[in-house]
Amino acid sequence: MVKSNKVVIDTNIFISAFGWGGKPFEIIELLESAGIVNCISEDIILEVSRALAYPKLDFPQKLQSDILEFIKGKEEYIKAVQAGMSRNYEPMEKIFTTVTCRTLRLHERR
Numbered sequence: 001m002v003k004s005n006k007v008v009i010d011t012n013i014f015i016s017a018f019g020w021g022g023k024p025f026e027i028i029e030l031l032e033s034a035g036i037v038n039c040i041s042e043d044i045i046l047e048v049s050r051a052l053a054y055p056k057l058d059f060p061q062k063l064q065s066d067i068l069e070f071i072k073g074k075e076e077y078i079k080a081v082q083a084g085m086s087r088n089y090e091p092m093e094k095i096f097t098t099v100t101c102r103t104l105r106l107h108e109r110r
Contacts (some may be wrong), residue, residue: 006037011047018067019057038071045071 009027017024030036048071051057052064059067 005035006039008040008044009038011044011051014048014067014071015057018063019059024057046048 009031013024013027016022017028027036031038045097046066049064049068052059052067
């Protein structure tokens with residue numbers, strides 16, 4: 001099984017990608033091609049939904065729905081975050097330890 005890079009794509013990236021393209025859209029293309037895995041929370045999905053509806057941005061309703069469907073179809077919801085909210089920090093500690101060890105290994109290679 002091939003491991004993908006896990007990232008958190010925030011609202012600004014989604015809005016910029018679908019509104020104006022550029023570098024943010026390249027991130028979305030990576031997501032589409034499975035080059036990265038988006039770890040997203042319900043809070044981010046809600047924030048994107050609200051931002052898409054801003055009248056100033058003028059996203060048509062169909063596009064708003066398509067974008068949200070795309071985001072939800074490409075997400076990997078991190079249950080450890082939910083566990084952390086319930087004061088069960090063990091899953092979060094495992095993730096933190098993994099990220100810290102990987103970061104240290106990267107810096108040792110330099």
